[in-house]
Amino acid sequence: MTDLADLIARAAESPPESGDFREVGGVLVWIRLPIPGPLNHINVWLLETAGGWVLVDTGMAIPEVEEAWRQLESRLPALGRVERILVTHHHPDHFGMAARLAAARGIEVSISEAAAAASRLDHEPGHFTRVLADFADRLGFEPEPEFGEFLSGRRYRSIISGAPPRLGTLVQDQEIASRAGTFRVSLHDGHAPGHACLHAADTGLLVSGDQVLPHISPNISLYPEIADEDPLGDYLDSLDQLGALPAATVVLPAHGRPFTGLKTRTDALRAEHEQRLGRIVEACRPGARTGEVAATLFRLPRLDALNRLLATAETLAHLRYLERRGRVSAVGHGPELRWVSA
């Protein structure tokens, strides 16, 4: 393990509180920002470069996070020298404050083309209603009235600070030179389109965003705007790619603490999905509606509307994976649609 990786592994024993930070080796700063609900926090990172600092991810645009940034600005001089903001993916806890922080500094926000496109779709209010009916018909998805807020992008737009004034593009294999390592960008699908991970072979660090998390399985959903895709297949491919990184890699995740044992974690995430796939094949032997399949995987009545939607969309991602591989097929349409095991 390199000295820096070793320092981060040690810092992981006592993480910063939400709204606080921990400097590591003078070249990396670990900041935690609040997230309401069980997720509790997001980790964002500052990496020192020759000309200043790069900020990776930004927190949701909600009053608690805006206040946290205000306090941090006065206590953390590095924030006065941020030269670029880099965002792993378009979800609001990552992308939310990017536009506001960038506008205040007159700097660029870099995000992958696929992530930028996904965010733009959430700004086209008519988009989802156009594709939703077809999606519901083909997949037996029964949208509850409460899902409208999320599917229309209304909720998303309320917790991000808008489109950044200057948007740069993150591409596969792009290098970001920093004193915390020379980070190479890899782009992955499954959790969100074009999710960027940053790996520094020289210092042994992986900024993993949500792609690999230490304790929870990132949400893998099939949504109307990606109705023909195979997000779970894409996600499992990404686990293979990331799991092949060197064994000593220290992972800096967006939620939870930095950890080692990347391959063990990617194997466990894969096993969790394989187990769900097995349960779905069993549930579909007699034929099952989409809602019935979701109920075998998740305790739906205990979930709020957002989490019921996520659970259903995640169930659909698993059904799509099985459908693509000839293990289940859909018979019928809309509310009458049944999934049947091959």
Ligand SMILES: [Zn+2]
């Ligand atoms: Zn995410």
